[in-house]
Amino acid sequence: MPGFIVKAKQDAASSYSSSSIAMDDQTPSSTSPKSVLGRLRRKLSPRKRENPSLSTDSEASKHCSDLQRVFDYFDEDGDGKISPAELESCVRTTGGNLSMDDAEAAVSSSDLNGDGLLDFEEFQKLMEASRDEEKNEELRLAFGMYEMEGSGCITPTSLKRMLSRLGDSKSIEDCKAMIRKFDLNGDGVLSFEEFSYMMR
Template sequence: MITFPCLTTPRPKPLPAPAPLIGPSGPKDDKGLKDVFDHLDVDKDGKISSSELTDYFASVGESVSHKVAERVINEFDSDGDELLDFGDFEKLMKQEESKEVEDVLRSAFEMFEVEKGCGCITPKGLQQMLRQLGDVKSHDECVAMIRPFDLDGNGFLDFHEFQQMMSPT
C-alpha cells in the first residue's frame, strides 16, 4: 500500500491543511477535507487525476512519479474511471489518518515496554513509566490496571490489546 504523509501533515504551502477526520468525539466536519480536494482538483471537474496529483506533489517539493500516482488512484477509484472523486479521496485520507493514529499508538506502546522490542507491556513496565511521569503505583495496582484490557489473560498487554484500550469506543 502506498502512503503520502505530506497529504496529512500540515505544510507551510498554499494547500490548506486537512482537518483530522477522526477525533475524540467522532467524525469531523468534511469542510477542511473538501477544501484540500478542491485545491487538488485544478480543472474543477470534481475529480482528481494522476496528473493533478503529481503536479501537486511537485508544487510542494515532493517527487512522485506518474506511475505511482496512477497506482494510488487505481487503488481507491471506486467507479473505474481512473480518477478520484470526493468519496474516493475521503477513503484515501481516512486510511492515511488511520495509519498516523497507529504510528502514534505504536510509539506510545513502545514507551511502556520494559524490554524494548518484547512486544508487551508488563505491570513492571507500566509501573516504571507511571513513576517517571510522577504517578507512583504499586505493582498490584498496575496489575489491576492491565487486567480489564488483557484479552488473552496472560498478564501483559500486547499491541492489539493496547490499541483496544486506547480506542475511544
C-alpha cells in the same frame, strides 16, 4: 478512565505531532502514500486537529468543507477529478515527497469506479484511510513508549517504569491490576492489539 490511559493518549498526541513534522522530509520509501496525504491534508486544512467523532451536524459540515477545500486544491484543472499526476504535483508543491508510482497506488486504492481518477467521494475515502493510518501511527508511538524493549508488549515492569518517568509512582501490583483490565487473553501483558482496544 485510568490515569495511565489518559497519559498514554497525551503521550501519543505529543509524540505524533513532533514526529509527523520530522517525517515531512522523509523519502517515499520510508512512509506510505496515505501518511504523506494525511500530513498534506493537515497542512491544507485550516484546523489543527480534526475531531474524528464529528458529533454535531456543524462539525460534520465543517469537516466536509475542509475536505472539499483540499480536494479543490488537488484538482488543478478543475474537472472535478484528481489524477495521479495532480496528486503527485500537489504533494511536491507543498514540500512533500510522493513518487508517481505511489500517487497511482494511492488513487487506485480508493478508485471505486475504475476510471483511474478520484472524484470527491473517492477522495473522502482516501482521506479517511489516511486518517486511520495516522491514528495507528499515534498508537504505535505511544505503545512503544510503554512497551518492554523489544518484547512487543507492555509488562507490569515497563508500565511502572514509564509511569515513574511521568511522575506517577505505582507499585507492580497496581500496574498488574491496570493491565488486567484490558488483558483480553489473560497472559498478564498488553499486546499492541489490546493496547489499541484500550485506547479507543
